[in-house]
Amino acid sequence: MKSYASYTNLYFNPCSTEKYTVNVDGQYYFNPYSIQTIRYAINWVVDREKIIQEVYGGHAEPRYLGVGLAHPGWDDHFATIIEDAGLTPSGDIEKAKTMVTEAMENAQNDPELKGELKKLDSEDSPVGYWWAYKGPNEDQFSPIEIDIVERLDERKQIGTIFANQIKQIGLKPVEHAWDRSKAMSVSLFGDPKTDIDDWKVYTGGWLASGAYYYNEWSAYQMYADFYGFMPGGLSGPSAWKYKTPEINEVTQPLQSGELEDTDDYWQRFREGLSLGFQDSVRVFLATTFSYYPYNTNEVTSHVEDIKTGWSDIFTPRTIKTKDGELQAAQFSDTGALFMSNWNRLAGESDVYSVKYLRMIRDYAVIGNPTNGIYEPMRAEWSNIRRDVEFEGENLIRNINVPEEAVTYDTAAEEWKQVPEDTKAATAVTYDYKFSKWHDGHMMDDQDLISWWAFAKEWAYQDGENDKKYQGTFSGQTKPTFEKIKGVVWHGDGKVTVYGDYTFPVESKIGAFYAGGILEPYPMGDKSCRW
Numbered sequence: 073m074k075s076y077a078s079y080t081n082l083y084f085n086p087c088s089t090e091k092y093t094v095n096v097d098g099q100y101y102f103n104p105y106s107i108q109t110i111r112y113a114i115n116w117v118v119d120r121e122k123i124i125q126e127v128y129g130g131h132a133e134p135r136y137l138g139v140g141l142a143h144p145g146w147d148d149h150f151a152t153i154i155e156d157a158g159l160t161p162s163g164d165i166e167k168a169k170t171m172v173t174e175a176m177e178n179a180q181n182d183p184e185l186k187g188e189l190k191k192l193d194s195e196d197s198p199v200g201y202w203w204a205y206k207g208p209n210e211d212q213f214s215p216i217e218i219d220i221v222e223r224l225d226e227r228k229q230i231g232t233i234f235a236n237q238i239k240q241i242g243l244k245p246v247e248h249a250w251d252r253s254k255a256m257s258v259s260l261f262g263d264p265k266t267d268i269d270d271w272k273v274y275t276g277g278w279l280a281s282g283a284y285y286y287n288e289w290s291a292y293q294m295y296a297d298f299y300g301f302m303p304g305g306l307s308g309p310s311a312w313k314y315k316t317p318e319i320n321e322v323t324q325p326l327q328s329g330e331l332e333d334t335d336d337y338w339q340r341f342r343e344g345l346s347l348g349f350q351d352s353v354r355v356f357l358a359t360t361f362s363y364y365p366y367n368t369n370e371v372t373s374h375v376e377d378i379k380t381g382w383s384d385i386f387t388p389r390t391i392k393t394k395d396g397e398l399q400a401a402q403f404s405d406t407g408a409l410f411m412s413n414w415n416r417l418a419g420e421s422d423v424y425s426v427k428y429l430r431m432i433r434d435y436a437v438i439g440n441p442t443n444g445i446y447e448p449m450r451a452e453w454s455n456i457r458r459d460v461e462f463e464g465e466n467l468i469r470n471i472n473v474p475e476e477a478v479t480y481d482t483a484a485e486e487w488k489q490v491p492e493d494t495k496a497a498t499a500v501t502y503d504y505k506f507s508k509w510h511d512g513h514m515m516d517d518q519d520l521i522s523w524w525a526f527a528k529e530w531a532y533q534d535g536e537n538d539k540k541y542q543g544t545f546s547g548q549t550k551p552t553f554e555k556i557k558g559v560v561w562h563g564d565g566k567v568t569v570y571g572d573y574t575f576p577v578e579s580k581i582g583a584f585y586a587g588g589i590l591e592p593y594p595m596g597d598k599s600c601r602w
Contacts (some may be wrong), residue, residue: 075381076142076280077362079135080230082118082355083276084111087264091184093207094268100187100207100390101268102216104172104243107179111352113171117237117375121161124358127229134161135356137345138294142359142379144285144444149338153346165240169199172241176203188213189440191242202244213243215244220273221259222249227275230357233417234273264303279426283379284470285444286580288326288341295348296323300547302353309543323380327551329575332462338578368418370394377441385430386441402427436504436586446583451502453582460497460574469495473570477558482532482540487525490558496570500585504565509592517563522593528553552584 088106089095091237104110120134132448133141137156143150180189192204192213202215218238222231228249233247236524248270250258258267259274292299296319305315323344331337348354364382370590374391377384390400402424414425436451461468473494478487506515531550556571569585 073364073366073376073381073568074379075362075364075377075383076277077360077383078277078279079140079359079453080123080227080357081135081276082114082234082357083280083303084114084353084355085259085264085268085272085274086111086314086353087268087303087538089265089312090186091182091210092179093186096266096268098209100205100209102187102189102205102363103219103268104176104203104216105272105274107175108351109175111355112350113168113175113239114352114355115157115159115240115349116164116168117170117241118234118355118357119161119165119237120357121165123230123233124161125234127226128360132358132360135359136354137349138290139287140280140359142192143287144467145341146340149342151341153349157349157513159545165237170239172243174244197242197244198239201242203242205350207213217246218243218272219246219248219270220275221255221271222247222275223277224249224251227277231273231275241326254284261306261439262299263311263516264309264314280359280380280383282377282384283444283554284439284446285446286575286577288337288344290546291341291344292323292327294318294354295344295351296320298324300544300549301423306544308521314353316351319387321345322347324551327552328555329573329580331574331576332468333576336434337491375441379444382461383427384441385435387430412487432508433588433590435505436588437583446579449583450505450589451586451587452505453500453502455499455501455568456578456581457499458497458574458578467497467572467574468570469497471496471499471570473558474560476568477560477568479556479558480528482529483534485529494557494570496557497572498581499568501566501568503585504567504589506565511592514590514594515589517561517565518593519589520565520567520587520592521561523590524559525586527587537550537575554597560590 084105085103086106087094087503088103092102092104092106094101124130124132124134136139137150139146139150176189185207187210189203189205190213192215193200194202194215204213205217206213206514220231222228222233228465231247235247238245255274258316262271293301295316296302297305297314297316298320302314302316304311322340324333326337326340331340346410362381362383372392372394372405376382376388377386397579420563436449437446438449439445440447457471459470461470473496475489475492477490477494479490481488483496504520508514527549529540530542531546531553534544555573556569558570560568562568571585573581573584575581575584
């Protein structure tokens with residue numbers, strides 16, 4: 073069975089402490105990838121067709137953006153981004169060389185440049201020169217080295233192909249073949265400033281998601297710093313961090329749901345992808361295919377996702393065999409097996425953990441495997457109300473939040489009533505399905521309430537020394553809590569949520585407020601009890 077498996081990209085270190093350069097304890101490094109034009113030019117440097125054939129044996133397709141060619145909105149909304157740019161799967165190395173040369177010459181002649189740039193004649197360069205840099209306190213020019221961090225899997229081969237391609241534009245590659253643990257600790261969790269001498273490019277990869285029709289997170293997760301996945305975003309507070317104010321402005325309403333209609337949604341989605349494509353901190357390469365063999369004599373039926381096939385949540389839960397038993401195997405690459413901690417707070421993000429988590433947890437909502445539209449899984453929604461008006465950028469809320477509604481105060485670590493006369497734009501009532509936990513005891517309201525409070529507690533930082541705060545987790549969850557005005561706990565798994573998420577599609581509103589029941593209350597924070 074064929075399915076979409078993963079997708080690959082080049083992830084660049086755009087750090088500069090001064091224009092074009094990075095100053096680390098008085099040592100200056102010229103960083104070509106601090107220049108947007110050079111990052112953008114890489115789209116034409118890479119030969120995606122070569123990667124597809126030589127690395128994946130033809131079992132992949134080109135990828136240019138945070139969304140792939142299989143996205144249901146590709147033809148109507150996104151294809152013209154690539155068509156207008158004139159980008160093809162094979163690239164255009166001469167065009168890229170012209171773009172890079174012009175950008176480097178502009179930097180060379182810029183009085184703000186600390187140090188000097190020039191083309192250094194070299195017999196080992198296929199174009200006869202390397203771009204070279206001499207720092208303000210140095211006596212001689214040295215070739216600018218492009219440190220490529222390559223994972224020890226098929227991405228090692230991708231890195232080598234890319235290394236050979238950038239030689240054609242006068243940049244000298246240095247390949248670092250590291251296992252996933254070391255590669256990620258430097259490229260994703262390190263400081264882009266202090267690690268500039270180790271990482272300028274990383275051969276990144278992502279697990280394909282299911283067939284979600286509305287997957288606007290592909291615009292801001294891949295391109296916007298507010299979500300936490302841009303350079304420095306997963307590092308500590310003292311690390312250098314890349315900022316994307318223009319992309320944030322366009323895409324944050326996609327996350328918050330402050331959209332007038334579906335036309336506004338698709339326009340912002342397209343613009344966010346277009347801006348991200350031009351910024352090119354991530355340059356996407358290919359979407360890969362996986363093939364799942366199974367014994368047709370033993371497997372009698374199953375449900376599969378139209379995009380990811382058997383790697384989604386449905387197949388292992390619905391598959392039926394003649395004898396009622398299922399044997400399955402999952403293979404891993406060499407090196408460190410797991411890339412992240414088994415921890416809800418900034419963990420559980422690697423391929424292997426996610427596949428297991430899909431099997432042992434019921435989610436509040438799930439995308440329908442046939443059309444990608446959200447529908448209830450454990451949280452049945454009803455009575456979805458949307459009563460809002462827009463006056464310019466102002467939201468006029470018309471739903472009264474009842475006096476029995478409460479909100480969790482993370483500083484006081486207690487539930488409090490919402491202020492009088494609180495208004496909301498939308499409201500949803502949920503009826504959660506309770507069942508038994510792994511040890512046999514039943515779920516109850518306390519599990520739901522405590523997890524809600526626990527998640528909010530770790531999303532908000534109350535003072536500099538708040539030990540119950542995690543930055544990456546906050547970037548992904550705080551925007552949801554910021555939209556919630558109050559909740560009414562009715563008991564027996566019923567809850568009504570009032571907020572300002574105004575996405576113009578009911579199923580998206582229903583999915584937005586639906587919090588999960590991910591672990592039993594005794595495993596949570598006792599300060600979050602009701």
